[in-house]
Amino acid sequence: MPSPINPIISGAGFAHDKTTDGEPGSRAMIPSARRIYGDYIASLIAPLLSDAERCSGLRIIRGECISIDQRRYGVAITLADGSCHHGDFAVLATGHEMATCRSGCYVDPWISPADAGVDEDARILILGTGLTMVDYVLSLVLAGHKGPIVALSRRGLLPHAHRSVQPLPIDQADVPFGADMTELLRWLRKLVNDHVAEGDDWRSVVDGIRPFSQQIWQRLSISARHRFLEHARAWWDVHRHRMAPEVENRINAAIASGLLTIMAAKLCVIELGDAGALIRYRRRGANQPSVRSPVRHSGRSSQSPTFAISAWR
Numbered sequence: 001m002p003s004p005i006n007p008i009i010s011g012a013g014f015a016h017d018k019t020t021d022g023e024p025g026s027r028a029m030i031p032s033a034r035r036i037y038g039d040y041i042a043s044l045i046a047p048l049l050s051d052a053e054r055c056s057g058l059r060i061i062r063g064e065c066i067s068i069d070q071r072r073y074g075v076a077i078t079l080a081d082g083s084c085h086h087g088d089f090a091v092l093a094t095g096h097e098m099a100t101c102r103s104g105c106y107v108d109p110w111i112s113p114a115d116a117g118v119d120e121d122a123r124i125l126i127l128g129t130g131l132t133m134v135d136y137v138l139s140l141v142l143a144g145h146k147g148p149i150v151a152l153s154r155r156g157l158l159p160h161a162h163r164s165v166q167p168l169p170i171d172q173a174d175v176p177f178g179a180d181m182t183e184l185l186r187w188l189r190k191l192v193n194d195h196v197a198e199g200d201d202w203r204s205v206v207d208g209i210r211p212f213s214q215q216i217w218q219r220l221s222i223s224a225r226h227r228f229l230e231h232a233r234a235w236w237d238v239h240r241h242r243m244a245p246e247v248e249n250r251i252n253a254a255i256a257s258g259l260l261t262i263m264a265a266k267l268c269v270i271e272l273g274d275a276g277a278l279i280r281y282r283r284r285g286a287n288q289p290s291v292r293s294p295v296r297h298s299g300r301s302s303q304s305p306t307f308a309i310s311a312w313r
Helices: 012-017 034-048 131-142 181-197 202-218 222-240 245-256
Strands: 065-071 074-079 084-087 123-127 149-153 260-273 276-283 290-292 306-310
Touching (some): 123 131, 131 245, 181 202, 202 222
Parallel strands (some): 123 149, 123 306, 149 260
Antiparallel strands (some): 065 074, 260 276
16 A cells, blocks of 8 residues: 555564664554555565475465365365366455456555546545545545545444553453354453453453454354344454554544545445546435535646545455
8 A cells, every 4th residue: 555654563573574764663563554564474475485396385376266166075166267276175365356447537545646646636435434445545645635535434434543452361261152143242342341341441352352253253153144244344343453543643633624524324326427426325324315526627627526436344
């Protein structure tokens, strides 16, 4: 991401290896660009890649998977080009899908505003209010953007900020593995409430659950997973995936100045035209949709069209 300041990246390895202007990074929580963290992850993967002398390492194959079949010996994965690959297990690690630029009004959030041709006076609609939105707003602010920015998501939730806290030690025997969603959330709320009542921070509880999160998810029923994704994921994400305090201050300043508006609404449709994107949306709790008109502009006008940026988590 082009923004030089991004949500906290924590981790002893990254903190130990990270350098800034030639100075070793500390092991404290470090606000850092996702691009830098991506380079760090790539450096960890590089030694594992197979090469001409070592064919047993990691191979990266680019292609479209069209089927996964379970066999007696494991799994067979067929790609669109007809090739078939075999393994003991198949892991679906799709990550976040890259947005496809469908017109001049759409902007890739991983490209800087200047490189994407976003005028400093353009009206910006960002779909999503998570960390990718935070990154892009900071990029716009640092580029001197002056036009209004609206970030829209169904609940209009912003990520919380990090604080310097230690994870709460949680005994594995106390975690209700296999419980239904209602019981699991009841356990989590009680744990947080009890911890906060003692004068501590809820972040300690969220961070303390992290070692067990994968096992908790794996032991949920399919129906419980669906309920979590539909009703609870957004709330969990803003507590679990947090931004640095410095970033929080900048986002709050952008909101206070009127540059950034966070809107809880459902996107209905984006209608593209020469003047930009006409946005139809329905605010949370409203019955009727609203319209956000694009700015009209001509070839030499100082006004710019509305841009739409997909930044869903």
